[in-house]
Amino acid sequence: MKRSIVTVVYNDVCGIRETINSVLEQSYDNIEFIVVDGGSTDGTIQVIEEYFNQIAYFISEPDRGVYDAMNKGANVATGEWIIYMNSGDCLGHLQKPVFSQISLRV
Numbered sequence: 001m002k003r004s005i006v007t008v009v010y011n012d013v014c015g016i017r018e019t020i021n022s023v024l025e026q027s028y029d030n031i032e033f034i035v036v037d038g039g040s041t042d043g044t045i046q047v048i049e050e051y052f053n054q055i056a057y058f059i060s061e062p063d064r065g066v067y068d069a070m071n072k073g074a075n076v077a078t079g080e081w082i083i084y085m086n087s088g089d090c091l092g093h094l095q096k097p098v099f100s101q102i103s104l105r106v
Helices: 013-024 044-050 066-076 095-105
Strands: 003-009 031-037 057-060 081-086
Touching (some): 003 013, 003 066, 013 031, 013 044, 013 081, 031 044, 031 066, 044 057, 057 066
């Protein structure tokens, strides 16, 4: 079962790398990673471009705030579940067992 992870970011060059790495290090392999940038000007986009081939969808354009950015990500997500992570958040390594248990209960 595919999970979509939507990360929203604006001018967080320090936090975005940590968030991207925490997603890419997951053992659960059916993840669609979407990054929505609000038009950063601090080098955030350059960090994201380093991982471009590992990100399923990248949007960089001005938005009307965090919820507008989250909606942009949700509109392109194709997973059965959407997980929202802000820049600077880290995803723990317990996700595969958690995902499996949630799927069994639904």
